[in-house]
Amino acid sequence: MTFRVDRRQFLMGSTALLAAGAMSPAFAQETRLRQFFWGGQARADRTNGVNDLFVAANPGTTIDSSFLAWGDYWPKLATETAGGNAPDIIQMDYRYIVEYAKRGAIAPLDDFAGNVLQLADFDPDQYEGGKVDGKLYGVSLGANSVALAINLDAFEEAGVAPPNRDTTYDDIRKMGEAFNAKGTMKVIQDGSGSEPMLDNWLRQKGLALYTADGKLGFGEAEIIEWFTMWDQMRADGICVDAETQALDTNGPLENTMLALGKAAIIASNSNQLVAHQAIIKSKLTISNYPRIAPGVGGGHYRKPSMFFSVGGSSANKEAAAKYLSFFINDPEAGKVLGVERGIPCSAHVRDAVAPTLDQQSQIALNFVANLGDLLGPLPPPPPAAAGEIDASLLRVLSQEVGFGARTPEDAGKYFISEATAILSRAA
């Protein structure tokens, strides 16, 4: 396998390098911060807006910011880290923070907390969420929760009331029948391969995806029940068929069943309402994941949607911490950011931002603030192999059941045996 950089890219790249090298002595007194995050253009615009504010307030500082889509972000970050060339400001996820922290690839921020990094009225649960082994390694950029993204126009067209906080999986089934009578689109995506949906469903049963010591938190009976439930939804035409669902490769938001107009409901996150709405004409809203039975809650939790961490090898840790402080505390920065990365965690920023939000962002803010009985405890960070189990087991098996290559029973048994093997190999 070869990776090619075409000649023009190479020339441009090397010219830029030379230029940067030639210019650096002239700006030797400047602090250059490199920032790297995942997201789309909407997030980049907001982030760059904050960067401009920070640079204006801190003359002598420049910020080189770049971003990639989620799937491309992690290989690049790992490669740069391995090459000793990690960015100063790194967007970090709950899934990876333990790995990066334990290997010293991101720096503890405790020395800065309280002075350069102001956390006075920062939400305690979000502060705790950024800790690994008792030290602060990430500053939460917003609280969010899993949520269904819902196409309101489609529901209006089908003549059905959209899901609310009491909606159960059985209710979704009834909505699906009404949708099928109209025949425009399916009511819901095939959620059998969605790890957050499975997680939420398990939590409502008092179980979890993973235990605190990194083992599977459920057994064969549950995963078979899960695959069977979706298999029946598929057979009855409630959710989209396997061929359609396979169009969504878990990559860009443009390929979701919602954006493709194949289903009126998809599994998503509260902060992503803004991003979905940016690429879909129909009016959208969010609601909680379906309940497994009336009155059963506890599936949701307020999680740090993402963190900013500081590179372990960064030469400008203090300046980076100062940037983080500005990012989470400055009211003007908060107004630029809105709730695109989740609900601001500093109380005074939340108060300053709330009146300026558009209607959709208000929905996201209120959703996360009013989860009530839907809330359960914050689960422990997932084991390192969780990503592999999601990508190479759950999603593949969900397709195998969908295309009829395996029965739900077969898939459930295979899942448990393989996931156990992957977890023990990683440990």
Added chain:
Amino acid sequence: MTAQSVSSAGPREGYAVGSSIWSRAWHNHAPGYMFLLPWFIGFFGLTIGPIVTSLYLSFTHFDLLTAPRWAGLDNYVRMFTADPKFTASMRVTMFFVVFSVPLKLAFALCVALLLNRGMRGLPLYRALFYLPSLLGASVAIAILWREIFARDGLINKILAMFGIIGPSWISNPNYSLWTLIILSIWQFGSPMIIFLAGLRQIPQDMYEAASLDGASKWRQFWKITLPMLTPVVFFNAIIQTIEAFKSFTPAFIISGGTGAPINSTLFYTLYLFQEAFGFFRMGYASALAWVLLAIVALFTAFSFLTSKYWVHYDD
């Protein structure tokens, strides 16, 4: 000539100081090596260096963030005894190679034969037919392919005119690999150009003689064109086989890097990429890369060994 004159003038001075031959040789060739220096730096720094490093890494566990840990043959043992995805991805790649290479070569040869009939505007057609090869490996074409073979894409619109309701080719595990094979065949440009050049080399008098003897066009193709063309076929087959083994971009783009649906487009290279950059198992991924190298080398060696039975170099 120059080499001879140097050596004939050499002995007398050469006996005196042995190293002066070397210094003189260096003196003579230094400018050449200086000109080659950028290439040497690139070759050793960017090619040989990484290759040797990856050989070392293939015997380690390495997650990019912490230093590699020696693992002996662990990676290779796991690959051949306990990795269903290795087998699955190998099967996908083999299927791809076995079908895409012969079909692509046959198609390229057909187009080359058509173009070889001395039509007007040949350079234009040649350029047009070569175009897909220039675009083929690009991200844009892979995305375009995704659209063409989607459920409501171009292919199904055409099929619908004949009353056929086509599946979603790209997201159905029964067809998804075939869409990639067709994409590969469509990039027939470079073997076609080489075939065309080969066809031009076949002496016309052979065909004239065959015509006089009453051989049909069909017979002429099998008895003259194809045998005379075997060196070119051989060359194209080897190059295209290696290319097919290395194929990565289309599967990566079309499946979003997942090899979906149900690992039906999980090329060996894609699996290697997942292991390396998805799950950060650089050691295992390096081992996978070396096994791929060995397989490609075996295929190539096999082609060379059998070539004497079917490739005609005489004229």
